[in-house]
Amino acid sequence: MKTKILAVLVAITVPICVGIAFAAPMSVQVRNARVRATPSQLGKTVAAVDYGEVVETGAVQNGWYPVTMPDGAKGWLHESALSKKPVAMRAGTSDVDTGVSSDEVALAGKGFNEQVEAKLRAEGTLDYTWVDRMAALEVGAEQIVEFRRQGNLPGGAL
Numbered sequence: 001m002k003t004k005i006l007a008v009l010v011a012i013t014v015p016i017c018v019g020i021a022f023a024a025p026m027s028v029q030v031r032n033a034r035v036r037a038t039p040s041q042l043g044k045t046v047a048a049v050d051y052g053e054v055v056e057t058g059a060v061q062n063g064w065y066p067v068t069m070p071d072g073a074k075g076w077l078h079e080s081a082l083s084k085k086p087v088a089m090r091a092g093t094s095d096v097d098t099g100v101s102s103d104e105v106a107l108a109g110k111g112f113n114e115q116v117e118a119k120l121r122a123e124g125t126l127d128y129t130w131v132d133r134m135a136a137l138e139v140g141a142e143q144i145v146e147f148r149r150q151g152n153l154p155g156g157a158l
Contacts, residue, residue: 026065027087028053028077035075039064042141046075052087 028049036043039061047069049055055077058066064076120126148154 024057024084025054026057026067026082026084028055028081029083029087030081033077033081035067035069035073035077036064037075039066039076041078042145043076047073049077054086055082057082 028051031051033049034045035047035049037046038044049069053070055067055069057068057077060079063079065079065082066074067077068074121128
């Protein structure tokens with residue numbers, strides 16, 4: 001009987017201890033990340049965190065970290081929005097204005113930068129109308145759910 005009780009206690013406490021051991025601070029590595037109530041892109045947004053903010057994380061679950069923000073609020077962030085490395089720039093400071101996105105770095109590495117884009121626009125050889133429209137397009141969670149529902153795709157219902 002004592003062996004069974006001990007086995008149950010170990011089975012309960014080990015996962016808890018492992019979860020605590022995985023808790024670690026991580027930095028937000030995107031301009032603005034939405035903290036979700038559930039581990040899903042369709043989950044209700046409960047807060048937003050900015051580039052450089054540090055959050056406490058739990059063990060990752062299917063690509064999502066449970067997070068606790070500095071104010072104590074809790075939610076979920078996708079692993080793509082977080083970095084284990086500290087982020088040098090902080091939101092609200094002047095060095096953020098000089099930062100560039102990873103997309104800008106990749107394009108500059110291929111020779112495409114702001115000056116090249118300005119020159120191409122001035123020459124008038126390229127039409128950016130549709131690019132600008134796509135960049136401004138925002139799709140809501142309800143539209144995503146409806147799209148998935150109509151296509152019989154996973155996640156078609158909240």
